[in-house]
Amino acid sequence: MVDSKHQWKAWLYLAPALVLLLVFTVWPIINTVRLAFLEGYSGMKAAGGATFTFGLENFEKVITYKKFTLTLKNTLLLCVLTVPISTFLALLIAVALNSIKPLQKTLQTIFFLPYVTNSIAIGMVFAAMFNVVGSALGTPNENLTSVGIVNNILQIFTGKDHYVSWINSNSPEWANMFVMTVYIVWNALPFKILVLLGGLQAINKQYYDAAKIDSTPRWRVFTRITVPLLSPMLAYVIITGFIGGFKEYTSIVGVFGDKMGPPDAPGRLNTMVGFIYDSLAQNREGLASAAAIILFGIILVVTFINLWVSKKRVHY
Template identity: 75%
Template sequence: MVNSKHQWKAWIYLAPAIAVLLVFTVWPIFNTVRMAFLENYSGLEATNGATFSFGVGNFVKVLKYKRFISCLKNTMILCVLTVPISTILALLIAVGLNSIKPLQKILQTIFFLPYVTNSIAIGMVFAAMFNIVGAFYGTENELIVTAGIINNVIEFFGGTPVNWINYGSQYSANIAVMTVYIVWNALPFKILVLLGGLQSINKQYYDAARVDGSSRRRIFARITVPLLSPMLAYVVITGFIGGFKEYTSIVGIFGENMGPADDAGRLNTMVGFIYDSLSTNSQGRASAAALILFGIILVVTLLNLYVSKKKVHY
């Protein structure tokens, strides 16, 4: 049975982990909540001996900030666009990969490739693809040296080039670029999980359906999707969590400006807002924003779990 000598040993094994966790995980949970509820808390002033009164002012102020609302809006828009698009694309690709034999391995490898990349580095490549090189300021003496490969392709098919990310670009064009990049980045993980799920579905279900003469579409809707639903729920939930923490992919494309040259911060996100507050030593505001972010992630996760409990077939 459990004796005290064993107990002692277990805690020694756990000691290094617990020491690090206490300082860098447990303490921050309490301290961040504390700072969020101290009015206008600033780390700099606190070290100078200032005291702060208790209250919910940080939350009120954060929610009234135009910049915070714009960050929240950007984050939401990117989530709502990228999660469904990447999930549907990943599902189609995974089902396709699962149905073929020749080339399956090589295609699977290619589709996983974007996972092993650096979001900042490849963001710079995407920026180069969408960027218009030249003195392009939307004025009459604008000079387009090269319109960028994406615009070249658009022109090749007879379209007009779009100012995607440069000075004077539209918000919708910026969001379109971000959506393309985030979906490109999100596909590998989703394909990996969904393909793994597909490969574990018992072949007998398909054989039975085929004997019954069910159509492909019916088999997909009645067998594949229900049996894959736990994996689908998983990639949707992790997709939303990742989406609400979007930040580096935007830095990759727009730089620390977080927006086109004429409108810095236009594409800032919740995480970006938290770091901006931190760098101005407004820890109270940053903490309140982080708790709001946590609350949103919690609600979205619970909502997803609730919906999937009804819909997911285990």
């Protein structure tokens, strides 16, 4: 029952949060949309007294901008590579963890370890592991000092002379993408394992007992019992995985630095979020806003597709 005399008290409790939300959440939503539709808006020019007309120019510019389509391609590629791989691996690990007794707690702790890390810091560790030390790499005067620990391990299988330039100058794009995929998957595993293992532990053991009596093969038990009963958790980690994937930025800064690419090809691995910050740094707020709205639109669409698919697929 709403006692109107006491309502003002409730608003008093809400006041600090509401004031801050108005300034730093509500106003940005309105203003960023406004800037996106102001043609060629720039904060610097606006301060100088310039005026801007309403229109779709920013969106047209962004979509036709080669730099932007490249970041769109990179972002999509990273999503498509990392979300399925990390979800599948996390599922395997969670199922395996759930089936063992000794060492379960210890292994669970180890698998959670990457969660509590700084993505820039550990990105630098991955850079060090993939880095090739030497001068004039990839040229005839190449002077190789050390191929890095990852190449060292790979040489056990491929032979002494072979190495891949993963992140250095002259490194191929697929190698850069491979490093980022490994790092992002490594980083994404702990959260997914945590959620999936929680889901597995909540499954009623009776289903497995029934399958046991019918002597159902292990693979069938997995595809017909485990996965369907786990589907709400799977949908959850896939959706959050895609949302995180579309906002990928700092992990690439961690490995490649804020040039977002190997030294001879800066910007090659730039993502949509990177494009937004670059535009902001160049005082092109209109462009940045349009890109941010496109990013939001993509996230919305992908989330709805995911929800729609999971409505059909998720059991219960």
